[in-house]
Amino acid sequence: MELNKLTLTEAMDGLSEYKFTGRDLVSACLSRIKEVEPKINAFITVTAEAANKEASEIQEKPGDIKPFLGVPAAIKDNFNTKGLKTTAASNIIRDYVAPYDATVVHKIKESGAVIIGKTNMDAFAHGSSTETSDFGPTKNPWNTDYLPGGSSGGSAAAVAADETIFAIGSETAGSIRQPAAWCGVVGLKPTYGRVSRYGLIAMASSTDSPGPITKTVADARTVYRVIAGFDLFDATSADRPVSDSGNLKKIAGLKIGLPKEYFRTEAQPGVNETVMAAAKKLESLGARVLEVSLFDPKYAISVYTILQRSEVSSNLARFDGIRFGGTRDQFNEENKRRIMLGTYTLQSGYYEAYYQKAQKIRTIIIEDFNRVFEKVDLLLSPVSPTTAQKVGASANQAMFGEISDILIEPSSIAGLPGISVPCGFVKGLPVGMQLVGPMWSENLILDTAQEYEQATEWHKQKPNL
Amino acid sequence: MKNNKKLTSEEVKHVAGLANLPLSEKETKDFPEKLSETIDYIDQLKEIPAENTPPTYQVTGKTNAWRSDKSDSCRLLSPQEALANAKKTHNGFFVTKVKWS
C-alpha cells in the first residue's frame, strides 16, 4: 500500500487502528515528494528533517484530542509558519522566517498534523496559474505541459500528485476552487469570515478566505471543521458556531439552480457539457435542477479587479525592507502591475469612480444572489470555462486570471461559500463543477457534494506521473 | 468613445511615486499600455448605474468588533525575534537610510 495515496479519512482510520504510524505516513509523503518534485515543483520549502523528527516523536497522550495526529499536511506559502520560511513565492521575502503562526497553522498544528512543507503559489497570490511564482511555475500532475491553476497551484498539485494527505490553500477569488478544478481535487472556499485570516499574508482583505484542498469531500469537511471558527485576532472573523449551517440534508428535494450566464458560449468545448452531465447526475439523485439567471459575471471581473488591486496596493506597502525582506524593486512585474493599478484607482478623484463604485456594484451582486437563493438552495456551474491551460499561457495576458476565474469571482465578491468537485475530464484534463450556496451554508454544500462524489468515481482517478 | 483612455508615462511615474515603487526601464515603457488595458476593462463598470446603491465594505454584516483593553505577552516578540528578519540593526533598533526614497 502506498500510504501517501491515502485520503485523510483513510489515514486517520489507519492511524487509529494502528495499521501504520504517523512516521510511516510522513516518510511515504516525503519520498513521493522526492520522486515527483523535479517534475511538479509544488513545494517551495520541504521540511523533511523537521517533519521526520516530529513524526518520530509523536506520542499519544490519553485525553488529548488531536484528530490529525501524525497526518502530513502541506501549507500554502502565504500562511505564516513560526520558525519556517514564509515567502509568499516572492523574492522580496525569499528568506523571511516567520516569528509567529497563522491561526489556521496554529489550529492545524494543534490538531496534531505534521507540516511537511510550504507550497508554491503565484507570488503574493497574484495570479491563477502559479506561473508568477518567483520560485518557478508548478506543473499540472495530469500533464506537466499544463498549468495547475492558481494561486494555490502548489497545494492543489501536491494533493493531486499524492505528495501530501491534504493541503491548505487560500482564495481571494478562485485561488482554491480553480486550481482544485484544474488538478482534479476537491477545494472548499468557506464563507468570508468563517476561517480566520490572521497570519495569512493579505491579498484582498475583504475577500481572502483560507480553505482546504483535499482528495475527497469528506476530507474537506474534516479539515474545514478544524480550521473554521471565531478568532480573537481577526476582527472580521465570524462569531458564530461552525455547525450552525444546516444539518445533513439529502439531495432529494434540493433545488439546484444552473445560472445560464455561467455556461458561457466562449467556454472550451466539453466543459459545459461535462458539468451538465453532473447536473443530470444530481437530478438522478433526486435534486430538482432548474435554470436561473444571474447578473452577468463579466461585471464581477471589474469589481474584483478594482477591489483586489486597490487593497493589494495598500497591503503590500508594508514591504519596505526595514523590518524584514528586501527592497521594493524585488516585486515581480505582476506584483508591480497590481500595486500600480490599485494605487491609481485609490487616488483622490478616482476613488469614487473605482473603489467606491465597485463596492456599490458588490451590493448589487449580493442582492442578485439573495434573490436567486430565494428560489434555489444551491447554484451549480463549471468552476472555470476551460480545463488547465498550457504552461506560458498567462504571460502577457493582463487579465488571464480574471477571465479563467470569471465564474468564481461573483461569489467571492459576495463572500459566499463554494466548493469545486471533480466531475469528469476533457481531453485527459480534469473538469471541476462548483456548488455555491448562501452565506454560512458550508454544510449544505459539503453534504450535496459528498453525495454526488459517492455516486461517481471521478475522485478516484489518479494522474500518471 | 470607449477605449481611448490611455495612461501616460507621466501618470505612470506619478503613480509609481505614490506607490514607492521603483520601475525598471522596461516596466516604465510597458506599463502605460498594460495598465491602460486593465483600466479599459474595469471602465465597463460605468455601464451600471449605482448612484443610489449603498457600498458594501463588509460582506458578513458584522459590526463592533473590538477587544477589551488588556495587555498580555502572548504575542509579544522578544527584541531578538522582532529584529531577526531585518537587514540592518543597531543596539536593538532597526536601521534605515535617513533619506526616504
Next chain:
Amino acid sequence: MKYIPIIGLEVHVELATESKMFCNCPAEHFGVEPNTHTCPVCLGLPGALPVPNKKALEWTIMLSQALGCKINLESHFDRKNYFYPDLPKGYQITQYERPFGENGGVSLKNQESGIKKIRIRRVHLEEDTGKLQHAEINGESVSLVDFNRSGVPLVEIVTEPDFRSIEEVDEYLKKLQKIIRYLGISNADMEKGSMRIEPSVSIAPISNFKFKTPNLPNYRVELKNINSFRFARKAIDYEIKRQTELLEKGDKIIQQTRGWDDIRNVTVPQREKEKAHDYRYFPEPDIPPIELTGEQVSGIKYQGELPDEKFARFQKDYGLSDYDAGILTENRETADYYEAAVKAANVLVGADREIPLKLWRKMIANQIINKKVNTAETVPAELVKKIVESKKTSEVDEEKLDAAVNEVLNNNSEVVASFKNGKTGVIGFLIGSVKRIVPADPRLIEEKLRKKL
C-alpha cells in the same frame, strides 16, 4: 501694514490605555528599551491583523462629548496610505470619512468680547507611529527605528482656523489639557510627547479682514516638531514675523510644512513632507464598521464635572474669586482636596461659628493656593485642624492688626529705613512690636509688614 494671524490647531493626544490600539502589546513606551513592546501587529509583519481597543474607542467618544461634539453613531476606520520608515504598515489606521466626534467647540475667555468659541471640526481616533532617531554608524548617516510607540492609541482634535492670537492658542491648549486630565484619559504631557500640537498659521491684512465671516488666506503653513507650550508660542510667533516680513516685501507665501528648530529658534521647511500627498484613503477592510446606539453613547459620557462646570460651581458655592477658583480647579485632585477640606471644616468647626464659613473657605483656599500645605501628605481634616490651632493663637480682627502694623511702621521709621537699605533681618523686631499690640500669627504679621514695606 498691520496683519492678523489666523491659526488653526491639530492636537494629537496619546491615550493612557493599558494596551495598544490594535494589539495586546503594552502601550507604555516612554523610557522602555527599544523594540521590546512589539508583536506582529504593531510591527506590521505580513499577515497580522488589527483588532480595536474598546476603551480607546470609548475614551475618544467621551472626549468628543466633553468638547461638545456631535457623535457619529455610525463610524469606521480608514487607511491613510503613505510611506515613512516609522509607519510599519505603509498606512496608518485612522478615521477619515466618519470621525467619532464632529462640530464641537471650546469657549475661551476673551478679554475684549467676553467669551470666544473655538470651533472643533473633528475628533478622531488613530494609531501612533514608531519613533525615529538619527545617528551616525560607521560614518554613515542613518535613522534608528523603535516601534514601541507604534500602534499606541492617538486621538486627534482638529479646530477650525479660529485663533487670532498666540494668547488664544495658549489658553485653548491649557484648557484642552485640563479637560483631558479631568477625564483621566491621558496625562497630556507635551514634554513626554503624549500631547503634540501642529499649528497651521497664516496672516491677513487686518484692514480688510472680515471678523464675522473670515476671508481666509489661500495658503497655510503647517508647523511641526513642537514639543512644549513654550515652543508652540515661539514657533507661532516666529512664523507670524516671518510671514509678515515676506508680505511686507511683496513676496508670496507658499503653502508648506515647516518644522521648529529649537536650537536656532527658527522654522525650517521640511523637505520630505513637501512631496504632494495623496493619501488614498479607503475604509479599513480589516475592521468591521462601528454602529452605536444613542444609549451606548450616553453611557460613555463623562459623569463628573468638567473644568468649566467645576469652576463656575466653586465660584458660586464657595464665593471664590476667579483667580482662586481657577487654581483650585486646575486639576481634579486639588479641587477634590479643597472640597473635602471645606466639608471637614463644616464638621469640625460647625458648632463654633466664631469665624463665618465664608472666611473658612477663603482660608482653606489660601492654604492650598499658597502651598502652605502639602496636600499629598496632609489629609483635609488635618489641614482644618492646623488652621484652627493657628487661629487659637492668632485669632485677630483684621482691622486691629492693620492698625497695629501701621502704628509700628510709623513709630519706627529708622528701622524701616534700614530694612529698605537691605538689612532685612530687622523685620523680626517689627514683627515682635506688632505682636505686642495684637497677638496674631507671626506669619500673618510678616506678610502684612512686607506688603507695606
